[in-house]
Amino acid sequence: xxxxxxxxxxxxxxxxxxxxxxxxxxxxxxxxxxxxxxxxxxxxxxxxxxxxxxxxxxxxxxxxxxxxxxxxxxxxxxxxxxxxxxxxxxxxxxxxxxxxxxxxxxxxxxxxxxxxxxxxxxxxxxxxxxxxxxxxxxxxxxxxxxxxxxxxxxxxxxxxxxxxxxxxxxxxxxxxxxxxxxxxxxxxxxxxxxxxxxxxxxxxxxxxxxxxxxxxxxxxxxxxxxx
Numbered sequence: 001x002x003x004x005x006x007x008x009x010x011x012x013x014x015x016x017x018x019x020x021x022x023x024x025x026x027x028x029x030x031x032x033x034x035x036x037x038x039x040x041x042x043x044x045x046x047x048x049x050x051x052x053x054x055x056x057x058x059x060x061x062x063x064x065x066x067x068x069x070x071x072x073x074x075x076x077x078x079x080x081x082x083x084x085x086x087x088x089x090x091x092x093x094x095x096x097x098x099x100x101x102x103x104x105x106x107x108x109x110x111x112x113x114x115x116x117x118x119x120x121x122x123x124x125x126x127x128x129x130x131x132x133x134x135x136x137x138x139x140x141x142x143x144x145x146x147x148x149x150x151x152x153x154x155x156x157x158x159x160x161x162x163x164x165x166x167x168x169x170x171x172x173x174x175x176x177x178x179x180x181x182x183x184x185x186x187x188x189x190x191x192x193x194x195x196x197x198x199x200x201x202x203x204x205x206x207x208x209x210x211x212x213x214x215x216x217x218x219x220x221x222x223x224x225x226x227x
Contacts (some may be wrong), residue, residue: 019197038106040118051078053078055079057080057126057128059071059128061084061130061131063092066207066208070205078125084108090107112145121157122156122157122158123159139177146173155187167219167222168220169213181222191222196221200219
């Protein structure tokens with residue numbers, strides 16, 4: 001008798017999960033701070049996490065946490081949920097949260113797709129995917145975060161009119177994302193002129209990763225709204 005194969009989960013959309021050793025001070029925050037801002041591993045209502053929140057935002061792949069922490073500091077009445085599997089990035093984010101005494105940040109130290117799966121329908125006001133792993137080689141394109149399944153899930157958790165911002169400094173990934181978003185019919189692109197994707201949005205906060213200019217073009221900013 002043949003045993004049925006179990007379905008595999010989605011391909012990993014990120015690379016390594018740890019690089020250099022984490023500094024002792026940051027490592028200590030995994031025990032002292034992370035437990036108090038760690039998100040549940042079961043479905044939850046964001047407003048139960050912060051009942052006074054006026055809005056709920058998610059950043060998938062927050063890197064070192066500079067953008068997430070900066071937005072949280074600028075919008076103290078907004079609950080910001082961040083997902084990042086890279087342990088060094090989580091350590092850096094914890095340092096930013098502690099330094100600014102932020103009370104409106106919650107973290108998921110893992111795959112952002114797992115975080116979205118835990119959220120109720122139409123529970124988010126904004127979603128950020130900034131400079132995700134481009135998976136440049138053609139044979140690795142299937143690992144890119146933006147695909148039909150991801151867009152369907154993003155559409156599910158965003159409120160009608162909710163914003164989805166994608167940024168990349170790789171030309172192929174910009175084209176890839178724009179094509180798939182428009183084909184999906186789930187989002188409308190807000191751009192009306194070239195500067196809308198060539199110039200950083202007025203509310204963007206530049207990160208150290210962005211300043212490294214590792215891609216093949218200047219950053220492209222694609223803002224969409226859930227239809």
